Structures are given as structure tokens and as C-alpha cells.
Amino acid sequence: MSVARIWAFIERLVLAALVGLFAAMVVACTAQVIWRYLFNDPLVWSEELARYLFIWISYISAWVAWKNRSHIALDAVTYLNSPAMNAWTGRAVEVLVLGYCLYTLLASFQIVGITHSQPSAVLELPMSIVYAGYSAMALLIAGDILIGWLSGARGDAAPKALASEL
Numbered sequence: 001m002s003v004a005r006i007w008a009f010i011e012r013l014v015l016a017a018l019v020g021l022f023a024a025m026v027v028a029c030t031a032q033v034i035w036r037y038l039f040n041d042p043l044v045w046s047e048e049l050a051r052y053l054f055i056w057i058s059y060i061s062a063w064v065a066w067k068n069r070s071h072i073a074l075d076a077v078t079y080l081n082s083p084a085m086n087a088w089t090g091r092a093v094e095v096l097v098l099g100y101c102l103y104t105l106l107a108s109f110q111i112v113g114i115t116h117s118q119p120s121a122v123l124e125l126p127m128s129i130v131y132a133g134y135s136a137m138a139l140l141i142a143g144d145i146l147i148g149w150l151s152g153a154r155g156d157a158a159p160k161a162l163a164s165e166l
Helices: 003-037 046-067 072-080 083-115 127-151 160-165
Strands: none
Touching: 003 046, 003 127, 046 127, 083 127
């Protein structure tokens, strides 16, 4: 089994997890509204759970945006209308993003380690679970770049829609 196929499987798992996180957040928010207005007894845990789920959803969605080259800053270089320049700037963007992800990943591991023994206010979850969302995003983005380089799947970092128009 190739590395690209393994990575594709990981991507599908993460996307399924993203759907699950979103569904769980909707359920937590809906439960809060029902308990608050129907039973006049607000849940104490639902707001914190929804907040932490939203944090993870935001980080994983940032990876999805990177994967699809949908970040607003990434399409600025495609307006040069030069395929060679687009390929060069796309690779430069990938190198910068990879460097940033790897650097901040090391820092995030330290934060996760420090906060592992700190419980959240209501759910008493280790705060490292919340902060690990950033680490997951950085790993996914770095993995996308590296696997793209190894498999030759990415020629540049131009958004697909704009690249096809050029």
C-alpha cells in the first residue's frame, strides 16, 4: 500500500471525525436550548462542550481549507498569469507554511504537556485535549505538504478553481 493511499485513508477518517464533531456540537447546543427554555433548567456542561468542539472544528476546518487551497491569501499569486511563476510561488508558500507548521507544532507539544494536568472548569477534561487541536491541524497540514511532494500530487499551491482558469 502506497503512502499516498494511506494518507487518503487518514484524510477520510479526519473528514468523518469533522462531521462527527459538528454533529456533537449541534446536539450539545440543541440540548442547551431545550433544557433552558423547555425545562427552565440550563445544562452546565453543554456550553463548555460546544466551545471545545468548535475549537477542534475550527482547526480541522483550517486543514480542509489548506488541503483545498481555499485560504484567501493563497490565491493572490495566481493573478500573475504565469504558470512558471505560479508553480514557484506555490512551492515557496508550501515551504513557508511547512516551516511554520513544524515550528509551531513543537511549541504546541510543550503547551499540551503543560496543560495535561489542568482540568477544564465544568467537564474537568484535561485542557491538553483542547490544545491538541492545534497540533492535529499542524500535523495534517505538514502531512499534506510532505505527501504532496513525495507523491508529486501537488505541482503548485494555486487554488484548483483559479488554476484551471489560467
